Amino acid sequence: MQSDEWQAVRFTLAACAGSTLVILPFGLAIAWLxxxxxxLGKSIVETIVTLPLVMPPVATGLILxxxxxxxxxxxxxLHRHFGTDIVxxxxxxxxxxxVMSFPLLVRSARVGFQEVNRRYEQMARTLGAGEWRVFWSISLPLAGRAICGGVLLAFARAVGEFGATILLAGNIPGETQTLSLRIYEAVQLxxxxxxxxxLLVCVVIAFVAVFSAEWLLRKRDAR
Amino acid sequence: MKLELRNVRLPLSGFDLEIDLEITAPRTGIFGPSGAGKTSLLETIAGLREASCDRIRFNEISFADSAHTMPVRLRQIGYVPQDDSLFPHLDVRRNLLYGHPPDARDPAFSLEHVTQFLGIEPLLARDVRQLSRGERQRVTIGRALLSGPRLLLLDEPLTGLDRKLRETILEQLIKLPNEFGLPMLYVTHDRAEAIELCDEVLLLERGKIIGRGGPAKLFA
Incomplete structure (x- = not known):
């Protein structure tokens, strides 16, 4: 592979790892809720969280x-107060x-939290645990596999992101060019x-991520 | 001990739990058929169910009244439920120590004493998923004891155990209140258990107390 291709691969992996890390705390909080x-308002929050999954990515990109x-x-x-540009x-x-991978993380983690037997959380409270301790020591570890599965799926979705990215970030080689955008450019030219x-690199990354996620989710089911 | 349950009401399927009484016997049994509301009563005392009440008070500590409810974690109640409740991702030692206050000084409630009393010392490093039913019950009782409770609630802890194991654990339960100076409420639908274990028994049927007294007299 040529250096600019490696650059796109490295940038994509770093950006997607970053985006997955950014959504992790928010995703876990929303999934837990x-x-x-x-x-009150649960259905509205559920719908908003799911929107990026069903809306055309370009439309989401336009909103962003x-x-x-x-x-x-x-x-x-941000520009006025911190001199920071996003677009x-x-x-x-x-x-x-x-934004595009957020719903996948939330959906997996939510199922994980839902499957935690409430009895364990109740018992932890009778043993003196406050809500934070119940979350960190009981709910989170017991939902751990589902959360890891969700993280991997979210990462894989982020790697495949195209529509919202090209609208919001453009396709600037060396700056905002991801694997998907580089493939698009190569096909155009x-x-x-x-x-x-x-394409092969994309397939390998997606395969490893989805296979690992499925493996984790299967292990959870077998438990 | 003095446990006051004043005008406690909780809707259950088909009937309401309606309790208004004071319990003073250190080893009190709650006896009744399945579905009578025994577990719901224990869970109400533990704070796991929100019942309306004028007062639930234990030795001058108000657990709930019409205006406020003490959070479950502050009630210091050792609850041993009927269903499996050991944390599956923690080994026996970590289960036992989950609620153990780090500054606990009373040697009666030390890990060594509790595990020795219950005969579960050899299990400490084991995965809880590998324990037998009897071992699990003893670890659950040990975990409740190690949290330093004011009151112990036991919900049919001998159900599903073979005869020999029942006898072994029953012997430990008989010694338990004196060994740890702890009052307990013991739910059962087994007369022999109630007679052996309890100073007083409350007869519960369809959510209401229909009788109370010493077990030998009550079941005569």
Whole structure:
């Protein structure tokens, strides 16, 4: 592979690892809340969290662009107060990947939390544990496999992200060009050999991530 | 000990749990058929079910009244449920020590004493998923004891055990209140257990106490 191809691979892996790390605490918090019995607004939160999964990625990208652009409410605020730009930077790649992969993490983790026998949490409370301790010492470890599965699926989804990324981050070689964008560019330019090499890398990453996630989820089912 | 349950009401399937009494016997049995509300009563005392009440109070400590409810974790109740409740991801030692206060000084509630009393010292390093039913019950009792409880709630702890094992654990349960100075409520539907173990028995049927007294007299 050529150096620019390696660069795209390295950048993609780093950005996707970053986006997965960024969504992890939020995803776990939302998943834990959604696994609780009825509360006001639960259906609304559930729907909003699922939206990026069903909406066209380009549409999600457009929403992000309007929010995070210099004239958008969030992007404008960051530019004015911190001199930070999001759009057409590596940050946009991370954010696009984070938003698009968020529902997968939440859905897996939520199922994991739901499957934790409430009796264990109740017993921990009778033994003097507060809610934080119950979460860290009982709920989280018992939902651990499902969460790891969700993390891997979210990472794989982030690697495959294209639509929202190209709208929010553009396709700038060496700056915002991910594997998917590099493949797109190679196909556009008729560089078939490059496209196929990178395609193979994509397949390997996706296969390892999804296979590991499935393995973890199967182990959980067998427990 | 003095456990006050004043005007406790909890809707159950088909009937309401309605309790209004004071318990003073250190070893009190709750006896009744399956589905009478025995477990619901224990869970209400432990705080795992939210019943309406005028007062639930243990030795001047208010667990609940019409205005407030003490969180489960602050009640210091050792609860041994009927179903399996050992944490499957922790070994026996970590299960036992889960609720053990780090600053506990009372030697009666030390890991050494509790495990020796229950005969579970050889199990400490074991995975809880490898334990037999009898071993699991003893570890659950040990875990409840090590949390330094004010009151022990035992929900049919001998159910499903073979005769020999029942006798062994029953002997330990008979000695337990004196050994640890702990009052206990003991749910059972076995008359022999109630007679051997309890100073007083409450007869519960469809959520209501229909009789109470010494077990020998009550079951005569």
């Amino acid at each position: 959604l696994a609780r019995p009825r509360w 662009l309007k929010l995070l652009g210099r004239r958008g409410p969030v992007g404008g605020f 057409f930077t590596w940050r946009a790649v991370v954010i696009a990947a984070a 008729g560089h078939d050999a490059t496209a196929y090499r990178l």
